[in-house]
Amino acid sequence: MEGKKFKKYKMYLKMVTSSLLRRRSRMIVALLAIIIGATILSGMITVYYDIPRQMGSEMRSYGANLVLIPSGEGMTADDVNEAKKYFPTSGEVVGIAAYRYSTGKINEQPFMVAGTEFDAVKKVSPFWHVTGSYPSASGEILIGQDVAELLHVLTGDIVTLYGNAGDSSIYSADLRISGIVKTGGTEEGFIYMTLSDLEGLIGGTGKIDAAECSIVATASEIDTAAAEIAARVPAVSAYPVKKVTSSEQAVLSKLTSLVLLVTIVVLILTMICVSTTMMAVVAERRREIGLKKAIGASNRNIIVEFLGENIFLGGLGGAFGILFGFLFAQAVSMNVFSRGITFQPLLIPVTLAASVVITVAACLLPVRNAAEVDPAIVLRGE
Amino acid sequence: MNVLELKNISKIYGSLKALSEIDLVVKKGEWLAIMGPSGSGKTTMMNIIGCLDKPSSGSVILDGKDIAKENAAGLTAIRRDKIGLIFQQFHLVNYLTALENVMVAQYYHSMPDEAEALQALEKVGLKDRAKHLPAQLSGGEQQRVCIARALINSPMLILADEPTGNLDEANEGIVMDLLQGLHDDGSTVIVVTHDPEVAEKAQRTVILEHGRIARIIENSSAEKADET
Numbered sequence: 159m160e161g162k163k164f165k166k167y168k169m170y171l172k173m174v175t176s177s178l179l180r181r182r183s184r185m186i187v188a189l190l191a192i193i194i195g196a197t198i199l200s201g202m203i204t205v206y207y208d209i210p211r212q213m214g215s216e217m218r219s220y221g222a223n224l225v226l227i228p229s230g231e232g233m234t235a236d237d238v239n240e241a242k243k244y245f246p247t248s249g250e251v252v253g254i255a256a257y258r259y260s261t262g263k264i265n266e267q268p269f270m271v272a273g274t275e276f277d278a279v280k281k282v283s284p285f286w287h288v289t290g291s292y293p294s295a296s297g298e299i300l301i302g303q304d305v306a307e308l309l310h311v312l313t314g315d316i317v318t319l320y321g322n323a324g325d326s327s328i329y330s331a332d333l334r335i336s337g338i339v340k341t342g343g344t345e346e347g348f349i350y351m352t353l354s355d356l357e358g359l360i361g362g363t364g365k366i367d368a369a370e371c372s373i374v375a376t377a378s379e380i381d382t383a384a385a386e387i388a389a390r391v392p393a394v395s396a397y398p399v400k401k402v403t404s405s406e407q408a409v410l411s412k413l414t415s416l417v418l419l420v421t422i423v424v425l426i427l428t429m430i431c432v433s434t435t436m437m438a439v440v441a442e443r444r445r446e447i448g449l450k451k452a453i454g455a456s457n458r459n460i461i462v463e464f465l466g467e468n469i470f471l472g473g474l475g476g477a478f479g480i481l482f483g484f485l486f487a488q489a490v491s492m493n494v495f496s497r498g499i500t501f502q503p504l505l506i507p508v509t510l511a512a513s514v515v516i517t518v519a520a521c522l523l524p525v526r527n528a529a530e531v532d533p534a535i536v537l538r539g540e
Numbered sequence: 541m542n543v544l545e546l547k548n549i550s551k552i553y554g555s556l557k558a559l560s561e562i563d564l565v566v567k568k569g570e571w572l573a574i575m576g577p578s579g580s581g582k583t584t585m586m587n588i589i590g591c592l593d594k595p596s597s598g599s600v601i602l603d604g605k606d607i608a609k610e611n612a613a614g615l616t617a618i619r620r621d622k623i624g625l626i627f628q629q630f631h632l633v634n635y636l637t638a639l640e641n642v643m644v645a646q647y648y649h650s651m652p653d654e655a656e657a658l659q660a661l662e663k664v665g666l667k668d669r670a671k672h673l674p675a676q677l678s679g680g681e682q683q684r685v686c687i688a689r690a691l692i693n694s695p696m697l698i699l700a701d702e703p704t705g706n707l708d709e710a711n712e713g714i715v716m717d718l719l720q721g722l723h724d725d726g727s728t729v730i731v732v733t734h735d736p737e738v739a740e741k742a743q744r745t746v747i748l749e750h751g752r753i754a755r756i757i758e759n760s761s762a763e764k765a766d767e768t
Contacts, residue, residue, distance in 0.1 A: 165652075166651060166652065168652075169643060169647045172640065173636065173640075173644070176635050176636055176640065180635035180636075180673070181634075181635050445631075449633065450633070450644070451616060452592060452625055452631075453620070453625060453648060454617075454619050454620025454621070454648040455616070455648045456613060456616055456617075456648075457613070459648060532592075532593075533592055534587045
């Protein structure tokens, strides 16, 4: 007997699914409105959450945001490694470029000579524009644009550098120019070589005069790290590069505020769009509502049926919205930052819930109004 | 036993008096026709009897209860439990099959039962069209689905508003035979019509004019049919 009896809820599901599937063209219009809304919403939220990460990485291309220098007698690689322990744990360390400085002369012209590791320089100062190439072998140097102009030399030329070897003797070395660097800054007046080459010329190993650090972190995190290093590593003084960290923070906060504002505006527009569509859908079904009321449906019956349809529509629209929203955010990220975006799993419940709530809320008022209609008037076609 | 009693009912829309001091008694198992020209108050009377509207004054006693005192939810419950409505323009839910349209009435009333709904469709000769959508049915077939839906919950009163108004002659005959069958089975049937041939089938015909009962005709041919 049980098998023959249609359970009420089965009939309810039948009515809800039939309404959606057999009125396909109407349903697609409503679904499209919900999908567009959910797509933009989930896409904007993804962009909003990913902007700090994207911008943080982007801003790292503007150079170091923390500089370590000796606080007293001298600083070694070990001291730098010790200081590194106090870097912000949340942020990625893009690179640490250690420098040792000296002076030298070419053709009687004095220049600053810096020894460093170029692999680290490429990470910390990606804005350096090098004509030729970075030194890749011993005996090669990279010279600044100003140096090149002063000496009238080109990439591939050999120059003789001489200077104080440290033990009061004078060194002299023939060095090949592998590249000329342009930065628009003081770097253009320097001669760069590998740290080991410079140590070979002036003596003393393991000493470092400065370490430029590029860390993905906020200005306040950098400040905290600097204070921590000053307190815990006596040989090192740490200085945040205010110009970079504070402007990075200002740009970030303005951008996130802008995206948040756009997200809120889009959310409101989505609600209006879905509400309007739902109102049209409900208005179109006034006669059906009147008929159901005439044959005995209560207002509650009508509202529950529409709720079922809209929960289904909202869920389906939300699911599509999550997928399309991610693709939308990915496209935005690729175009603006040239980087992929990370998927936020939290977006699944948030978008689904927002989509269902917006759809249900959008249809509740028109359905409540429609449920109040006088069946006699509707059935007469008025 | 009286199924329906209208006691001095009037219906006023603004300055228009659609119904004026109507008194009428309908007995259990009776077939009554309500006739009249356009604007005579037929539809208003049908709406009041069908619990789709309330009178401005007077009382409407249906199964011993004054429905004039009910609110909208109460009227809905009475429509659901006691009245089977048949409309001129069929009015089926267009995304549900014939069978599902019948089962909807069961769903709102109590419990959907596919077998019972199929029996009702069989009674109106549409068992083989049970899985068809309204758009796939002819006008006559749609009206027969309406009749199956109206009788599925065994209402105490079947109320038909111009049930043959949109049908050709052949389908009109089928629908009238179905109504005759319902009456023969003991159902109380009230038909609102402007067609004298339809009204003739009833035992009594109430003629409305200007919102008043002009006369009531005892239909002898119907009585003869009953006697046979």
